[in-house]
Amino acid sequence: MEYNGRDTTGGDSRIENLNVYYNAGDVAYVTISSCMVLIMIPGLGFLYSGLARRKSALSMIWICLMGGAIATFTWYFWAYSLAFSPSATNPFIGNLRNIGLKDVLGAPSPGSPLVPELLFSMYQGMFCAVTVAIIMGSVAERGRMLPALIFAFIWATIVYAPIAYWTWNANGWAFKWGVLDYAGGGPVEIGSGVGGLAYSWVLGRRNERLLLNFRPHNVSLVTLGTILLWFGWLGFNGASSFGANLRAIYACWNSNLTAIFGAISWCCVDYRLEHKWSTVAVCSGFISGLVAATPTSGFIPLWASVALGIFSGIVCNFTTKLKFVFKIDDSLDIFAEHGVAGMIGLIWNAFFAVDYVIGLDGINMGATGGWLNHNWAAIYKQIVFVLACSGYTFVLTSLICYILDHIPGLHLRASEDAEMRGMDEDQIGEFAYDYVEVRRDYLAWAIPMTVDGVTVEHYKNQPTLIPPNTYESSTSATTAAEKDAR
Template sequence: MSALKRAVDQTAFDKGDVGYIILSGALVLFMVPGLMFLYAGLSRRKNALSLIWACFFANAVVTVTWYVWGYSLAFSPTATNGFIGNLEFGGHHNVMAEPSPGSPLVPALLYSFFQMEFCAVTVAILMGAIAERGRLMPTMLFVFFWVTLVYAPVACWVWNINGWAFKYGVLDFAGGGPVEIGSGVGGLAYSWVIGRRNERELINFRPHNVTLVTLGTFMLWFGWIGFNAGSAFGANLRAVYAALNTCIAASTGGIVWCLLDYRIQKKYTMIGLCSGTIAGLVAATPSSGFIPLWASVVLGIVASSACNYGTKIKHLIRIDDALDLFAEHALAGIIGLIFNGFFATTEVISLDDVNTTIPGGFLDQNYKQLYIQIAYIVACCAYVFVVTAGIAKIFCLIPGLNLRATDHAELIGIDDDQIGEFVQDFVEVRRAYDEWAPPTNGVEKGGLHHQISAAGDRHGVPDTSVHTPHLSPHAERPAPDSTEKV
């Protein structure tokens, strides 16, 4: 044991910085349940649990994939092709206390943990594409291939020291390309392949639980501080700057979206406030460690406005992006990357006392940075859309792996069809028992021979002598005035 301790030299790292990045990684992980609640609240009640399940299970798939080869494919420093890493770190072989390939401030093992949570959040965002019509288990297998062939290469481009975008000089602080374009454009491609929901499901579609949407949004905001501030890879002033930029952009975005909705609806909607806040958070992801504080005010206004109008794009192109992944994530991420070309400054970048020679954008008279950013955006969008759509299309052609649920499953709800549990259930008690429960041969009580059971109860044994039509507990059913919900 003493020989092992001598072999692993940890003296090069500050324990405060190490503790800070561990905490930041945990905050990033906390964004996954934030997305669970957000998506559950935005969907219909009959599909809410399926989105929670998908985000949760996908997190497990990402963790295993990242351990096996995801980290190596993204960050192995000996691969020099500029596109994707090799298997040098497969199974986390030789990943220990050496300076990480992405930052000399943290050990490789900690860097892998932090970046693994980034990947988990990206995939959790992507799960919004399956809303209300996606099959769950084939999607989990899809996640394995998507992390391998889409996320890992794009992360390698911009964060690996040998990545082509890194060498090209792209400024992407916390994942405008791998995270936001990856999930937003990837979600659009996935939605395109599996097709639109049935038209009856598109009529009068409203979020079923605005409270969950609000809770999920604030959980995301809380975790996003670790997401962005942790990307400074140390407890330094640049991390504080990134955290403050994140909050400014989020707050400005929430205000602007809410006001834009009021212009049309004459209501200050909670969904609008949450949507604008998320747009600001997304836009701050690539820019929070590069631009001055005043620029984040402008960023929040521009990103929120663009994303608000961007929600109409899905209607123009006829792609059922049910939870607006493209409008909220891809568009806001693109805007944040473009802002780096204009407003990034060495004064902010050098606050970590490490990156003191990286030039900024227009504010530093580095005018070529704008077309560098745009080239990176185009490359990310094209690659993510084509490869995501290709993987999804192949899955849909393989028997048993079709990503689209059946029409019946869509009608009764993915929760009922594939999980057998529900995000919430109601016990309905009627005074007119004869109108509710079928007669049984049970024990007489109060002059009635009836078995009273909760709606959707899967554990009672029905009387097979009386035929009653099967109804999902989430199907529309008119309730008489005598109904009491307890």
């Protein structure tokens, strides 16, 4: 039935059936997709955990889960209202009419008449939670947990909610202007990528002495996290059509194509360095492709996704080197894989978005795409949107971090001693590998020597006994291979 518009909540559920306005298949699809997007949060935790060193592995899982939890609360409390309140008339941010999800029930959603607002608010809340969880990777191996969670609440309020309003609210300036952003290239990807860069900048570089020969400690966890992210991303992009329709299927196809070609191109670029096939490279390419597909998957034809995957994989791979130019320790390459890939996707829409893909949802028929539909103005609109999102996010995120860092008890960074011992020991009190013998003090490694027939090793200027025959005497002749083994 067509909604009669009698009540802002959809009607009185005590005497009316509010479900009659919606297709059960659409509602079920978006509900399941919301659950799929939720899986992306632990996926990020596993990904970040595997990329970090083992002494901070558990802290990365913890901060992703808790960051997502804080963002979800913020979304329920007031961020949803700030992003999607229909009564706001200014072009920049909503009002508090729907604070605490007040009056959010069975009326058609602000995003689509296909689903009720209650479901729309939950689905969009998952986007906010994932975005904050992505940024939480910036604290890797040197950031304190409590300030990061307070940051998450503030950031979701004054950075994510306004950009979401610009992009998807009918009164937002970017929406009215005709900016093409399907599933969050601006609020989600630029927000997380540029926000993560700003957080890393304020937090500072990790202790260089601790980074010698550092590589991801568990590539299996990296792979597991990537698989969970890929699965959740099909709900993230697919259900942004807000119905079980052809556009949803098309978005899933586009997402998969961009992901696989992103992985192939990234892996081939890395192969040139050591002539070996890297699993981490494959995972990084998958993620960069999926990020690039986020703003594009409901707009562009399938063949354009193939080109997008190749282009984003190559460009994002080389962009990981920018952190050495800017001297910002973006330890998990959040800016390269999320920020840059999101920008690429948004610009891609200006050239390749087409009306026949947009109209596959049965709602947006008659919409205009990019250059393929002779919409020549799309290019500067997309560029302005990218610049606006990037500038707003970087400035506001840096300001939030600086203010928090100067509040007593909320300094963002852990001490040098805590960094040496690891965030698991300093901040969490639990370890990812409690049943594996781990040498936690990474500065204790020294060349042993023999004293009176007993091998000793100096630990902080204190001799520590080591069982005989564990090492050869430092004065004995050793081969190069034996030295490497030590």
